Amino acid sequence: VQLQACGGGLVQAGGSLRLSCARSGSISSIDSSIDVMGWYRQAPGKQREMVAAITSDGTTDYADSVKGRFTISRDNAKNTVYLQMNSLKPEDTAVYYCAATPGYWGQGTQVTVSS
Numbered sequence: 001v002q003l004q005a006c007g008g009g010l011v012q013a014g015g016s017l018r019l020s021c022a023r024s025g026s027i028s029s030i031d032s033s034i035d036v037m038g039w040y041r042q043a044p045g046k047q048r049e050m051v052a053a054i055t056s057d058g059t060t061d062y063a064d065s066v067k068g069r070f071t072i073s074r075d076n077a078k079n080t081v082y083l084q085m086n087s088l089k090p091e092d093t094a095v096y097y098c099a100a101t102p103g104y105w106g107q108g109t110q111v112t113v114s115s
Helices: none
Strands: 002-006 009-012 017-024 036-042 049-055 060-062 070-075 080-085 094-100 109-114
Touching (some): 036 080, 049 070, 080 094
Antiparallel strands (some): 002 017, 017 080, 036 049
């Protein structure tokens, strides 16, 4: 299974970005009952943290720091997960990683928010 993320970039505070992550490979072997996709981020000098996650039936979970600003969604037919990020803050600056159960990681994509 491979995860290909894209959509990062540089944006001013208050702006928006949309990340996407496409999953490919031996997807048919994934148990739908534990099929979770999500986003993590890691800022310089900090530990990687969960940003948002979504199950195959659409149940979502968010870090408190992004609730009300970020929205995670997925298109199961396309095996793609999205992260719409609005009202971005400088503290959202980090490398964002796509992840999928059971333990797959995509390459990171840099998000930089300038003040």
